[in-house]
Amino acid sequence: MADSERRIKDAQMRxxxxxxxxxxxxRERLKEVLRTKLIECGWRDQLKAHCKDVVKQKGxxxxxxxxxxxxxxxxxxxLVPDSVKKELLQRIRHFLAQQSNI
Incomplete structure (x- = not known):
């Protein structure tokens, strides 16, 4: 299979x-889990502080x-912790394992 064919097939699968x-x-459930996990680990506060710094620096x-x-x-x-990425990936894999028609 050519590289371009593989990219097309991968895009179709995604x-x-x-x-x-x-x-x-x-998808909405996963987004809510992600949102909650990012708040719990302090990611949101870190990013908010970074935004303030950028705005202060640039004006x-x-x-x-x-x-x-x-x-x-x-x-x-x-800044997204590896543990959050791993949990989300595990949830996606579990979802895909339950789907028999993909």
Missing amino acids: ATINQKLVETGE LEHITVDELVAEITPKGRA
């Missing part, structure tokens, strides 16, 4: 999985929301 997650309501009048999001996204992703 779309199918996402569709199943949405249809069953599991409120000199930064747009889109620029702020672009600035904080890499740090936000890096």
Whole structure:
């Protein structure tokens, strides 16, 4: 299988999985679990503090929301604890194991 064919097949599989997650309501449940875990571990507070620092550094009048999001996204992703990532991945795997038609 060519590399481009594999990428297309992977994209199709991701779309199918996402569709199943949405249809069953599991996507919303996973989002709520993630939101709760990120609050519990202090991620939200850390990111909020980082936002304040960026705004203070650049000046409120000199930064747009889109620029702020672009600035904080890499740090936000890096701050997510591995334990939270592992738990979410485990929940997704469990969901997929229960789906017989994917």
